[in-house]
Amino acid sequence: MDQILRFEAHAFGRPYHAARVRIPARARDTELHTHADFHEFMGVVSGSGEHLLTKGVAPLRAGDVVLVRPSDRHAVRGAAPDGLEFVNVAFPSSIWQGFLDLTRTATWSSRGPISFHQPAAVPIFEHALDRFQDVPTAYDLLRFWIDLLDLLTPGDPGGSGVPDWLAKACTSMRAEENLRGGVPRLLELAGVSAAHLSRSMRAAYGVTPTAFVTDLRLEHAASLLAATNTTIATVATRCGFTSQSYFTRCFTTAHDLTPSEFRHRSQRAFVP
Known part of the structure; x- marks a missing residue:
C-alpha cells in the first residue's frame, strides 16, 4: 500500500522542511506515496531521473521544478549515469493556501504534479535548505515562495498566462x-x-x-x-x-x- 506522509512527522514544529535527496542510478525507486496535509516543491539540482506518477512517467533533469500536492501519488528514480539529486521543500497545505489567497496568486490546480524548467531556481532551493539547517522562520518560507514564484508563471507551465x-x-x-x-x-x-x-x-x-x-x-x-x-x-x-x-x-x-x-x-x- 502507498505511504501517506504527514508534515509534522518530519518538520517537528518548524514552518517548513527541506532536505537534499540523492538517488543513485539503478537504485530502488522511492516508495509510492501521497501527502496527508502538505505540498512540496522539488528542485532538481543535478543529474536526471524519472517522476513516477499514477498515470505514467515524467522525465526529470537539472533545473526542473515540480509542485506536488496532497492528492498526487508519486515516486522518484535516478537514471544512469549519475543518478538524480534534488532539494525538496515541504510546507503545510493550509499555509500555502493562505498565501495564495493573500497574494491572489493562481491556484496551481491541475491533474498530477505541475512541472517547470527553470535552472535559475536552483539557488533559491539551496538557500531554503541552508536556512532550514539553521533556525528557519515563517519569513524564510515566505521568501522562498516569493523568490520562486517570481521566476515561474503562476498556474501556467506553458507560459501563456492566466486571466x-x-x-x-x-x-x-x-x-x-x-x-x-x-x-x-x-x-x-x-x-x-x-x-x-x-x-x-x-x-x-x-x-x-x-x-x-x-x-x-x-x-x-x-x-x-x-x-x-x-x-x-x-x-x-x-x-x-x-x-x-x-x-x-x-x-x-x-x-x-x-x-x-x-x-x-x-x-x-x-x-x-
Missing part, C-alpha cells in the same frame, strides 16, 4: 463556503458564461471546471480527514458532495483508499 478574473475566481473557490457551491459558484465568481469558463480553464489548467472543483473538494477532504475527527458524512457535506456514498467513491478512486482507511493511515503516520 486575472480566472485566477481570482479559482483562488476564491478554496474557501469552504464557495467550495460547497461547486461549479455554479465558480461561474458566479468568474462572471463569465459557462462556455467561456470551460474554454479558459482548459487553456490555463488543462482541466474542466467540474474536474477542477472535484480536485479542490478532494484536497480539502484529505486535509479534514487527516487533521480532524469530523465524521466522514460531515466531511462530505463540508466539501460539497451530495452524499457520503458518492464522496467515498470519488475519494477512493483518487487515493486508492477509502476515507476511513486514509484517516487511519494518516493518523498512524503522525504518531510513530
Whole structure:
C-alpha cells in the first residue's frame, strides 16, 4: 500500500522542511506515496531521473521544478549515469493556501504534479535548505515562495498566462463556503458564461471546471480527514458532495483508499 506522509512527522514544529535527496542510478525507486496535509516543491539540482506518477512517467533533469500536492501519488528514480539529486521543500497545505489567497496568486490546480524548467531556481532551493539547517522562520518560507514564484508563471507551465478574473475566481473557490457551491459558484465568481469558463480553464489548467472543483473538494477532504475527527458524512457535506456514498467513491478512486482507511493511515503516520 502507498505511504501517506504527514508534515509534522518530519518538520517537528518548524514552518517548513527541506532536505537534499540523492538517488543513485539503478537504485530502488522511492516508495509510492501521497501527502496527508502538505505540498512540496522539488528542485532538481543535478543529474536526471524519472517522476513516477499514477498515470505514467515524467522525465526529470537539472533545473526542473515540480509542485506536488496532497492528492498526487508519486515516486522518484535516478537514471544512469549519475543518478538524480534534488532539494525538496515541504510546507503545510493550509499555509500555502493562505498565501495564495493573500497574494491572489493562481491556484496551481491541475491533474498530477505541475512541472517547470527553470535552472535559475536552483539557488533559491539551496538557500531554503541552508536556512532550514539553521533556525528557519515563517519569513524564510515566505521568501522562498516569493523568490520562486517570481521566476515561474503562476498556474501556467506553458507560459501563456492566466486571466486575472480566472485566477481570482479559482483562488476564491478554496474557501469552504464557495467550495460547497461547486461549479455554479465558480461561474458566479468568474462572471463569465459557462462556455467561456470551460474554454479558459482548459487553456490555463488543462482541466474542466467540474474536474477542477472535484480536485479542490478532494484536497480539502484529505486535509479534514487527516487533521480532524469530523465524521466522514460531515466531511462530505463540508466539501460539497451530495452524499457520503458518492464522496467515498470519488475519494477512493483518487487515493486508492477509502476515507476511513486514509484517516487511519494518516493518523498512524503522525504518531510513530
